[in-house]
Amino acid sequence: MVVASSSIYVKFLLLPWLFIAPSVQGFNYLFQALVGEGSHFLAAAHLAEVLVHRGHNVTFIISSACSYHETDPRWGSLFEFVVYENPHPDHAFRRTTNEFIARSFEEGIAEGQIKHYPKILSTLALDCDSILSNETLLTKLRDKHFNLLFYDDSWVCSQMLADKINLKTILIHPSAYFGGMAGMLGASPGLSYTPLQLENIPTPPLSFYNRLHSVVSLVYQGVMFSTQCLFLYEALREKHNVSRHLRVDEFIQSGVQLSLFNMDAEVEMLVPLTPNIIPVGGLTTTPAQQLPKELNKIMETVTEEGVVVFSLGSYVNNFPRRVQDVILEAFSRLPYQIFFKYDNKDNITLPPNVRVLKWLPLNDLLGKE
Structure with a gap:
C-alpha cells in the first residue's frame, strides 16, 4: 500500500510538467x-x-x-x-x-x-x-x-x-x-x-x-x-x-x-x-507552384511532343553571334516547343518553335503536369 501511494504521489507531482512546453532556441x-x-x-x-x-x-x-x-x-x-x-x-x-x-x-x-x-x-x-x-x-x-x-x-x-x-x-x-x-x-x-x-x-x-x-x-x-x-x-x-x-x-x-x-x-x-x-542533391527542388499567367498560357498550347527547356544558368546570358546562330539552327530542327533562357533577342531571327525568355521559373516549369 505504501508503494502504491508513493507511485500515485509521484505521478501527481509530474502531471503539471506535461503541460509546460519545453524552451527550444534555434541557431x-x-x-x-x-x-x-x-x-x-x-x-x-x-x-x-x-x-x-x-x-x-x-x-x-x-x-x-x-x-x-x-x-x-x-x-x-x-x-x-x-x-x-x-x-x-x-x-x-x-x-x-x-x-x-x-x-x-x-x-x-x-x-x-x-x-x-x-x-x-x-x-x-x-x-x-x-x-x-x-x-x-x-x-x-x-x-x-x-x-x-x-x-x-x-x-x-x-x-x-x-x-x-x-x-x-x-x-x-x-x-x-x-x-x-x-x-x-x-x-x-x-x-x-x-x-x-x-x-x-x-x-x-x-x-x-x-x-x-x-x-x-x-x-x-x-x-x-x-x-x-x-x-x-x-x-x-x-x-x-x-x-x-x-x-x-x-x-x-x-x-x-x-x-x-x-x-x-x-x-x-x-x-x-x-x-x-x-x-544534398535535390535540396533546391520544391513542390511546383502556379506558373505566371503568360507562361501558363503558352504551356496550354503545347502539343503532345512536349517542350525543351534550355538554360545555362544565371551567369550565361549572352553568346557570341556565331554560337547563338548554331544553337538556334539546332533548335529549328527539333519537333518541340523550346523555352530558351536568354537575355538578348534583339537583331536575331527566331525559329517558330523557339520562345526567348529572360527568366524561367525552372522548378515550377519542370514540375507542371
Whole structure:
C-alpha cells in the first residue's frame, strides 16, 4: 500500500510538467555566397530557407550591388542581410563574368580560364579586401554571435572571414560533383573512372586517353589555383593578419567542418566520398507552384511532343553571334516547343518553335503536369 501511494504521489507531482512546453532556441547562421547573386546565391538561399523553416535564424552577407535582396518578396522576409560596400564603380563582377563566358565560347574553356578568369579573381579580391578592411562590419558580425558560417566554395575569402570572426565553417558546393574540390577535402578524385575534364566530357567507361586527359586537367586546375587564386589571397591573408600559420589552400582544408555537395547519385556517376562530404542533391527542388499567367498560357498550347527547356544558368546570358546562330539552327530542327533562357533577342531571327525568355521559373516549369 505504501508503494502504491508513493507511485500515485509521484505521478501527481509530474502531471503539471506535461503541460509546460519545453524552451527550444534555434541557431544563428551566417551565409555567404560570392557577392550575393546568381545561381550561387540561389543554391545557398534554398538551403538557408530550410533552416529558417526549422526555427533557425539566417543572415546573408552581400555586396551593396546586390542589396535588392533586402526587398525581394521571397528572400527579404526570410533572412537578415549585412551589406558591405561594393568597391567597384559599377557591377564589375557581373561584367567580368559575362566577358569571361563570351571569351570561353570563342576560345574554349581552358583558354578562357587562362586568359580571362584572373580578371574575375582580381575583382573578387577587391571585394574581399573591402570586407576584411571594414572593422565596423567585422565587429557587427562578431556581436551577432553566429554559430556557423556556410559559404560557397567558389570564394576563398569566406574562409578568411570565418577566421577573422572566429567561426567554424560548412562549405557549399552548388554544382555537380567535382573531383578537384573533393580531392582538396580528402576524397579520392577517382580519375580512372570519373572524368575530370573542362570540356568534351566523355561517357564512362573511360579510355586511356580520357584518363590521361583527366589527370592533366587535375594538374592544370591545381596549377591555376596556386598561381592565380592563392597568389591574390596570400597577399590579403598577410595584409589582414589572418591568424593561421598556413597557406590559404592548407587552411581551407583544415578549416572546413563539413561540405555539402549538390549532387545526386540518380543522375551522376557513383564516386567514393569521405564522411565530411554530404550529398544534398535535390535540396533546391520544391513542390511546383502556379506558373505566371503568360507562361501558363503558352504551356496550354503545347502539343503532345512536349517542350525543351534550355538554360545555362544565371551567369550565361549572352553568346557570341556565331554560337547563338548554331544553337538556334539546332533548335529549328527539333519537333518541340523550346523555352530558351536568354537575355538578348534583339537583331536575331527566331525559329517558330523557339520562345526567348529572360527568366524561367525552372522548378515550377519542370514540375507542371
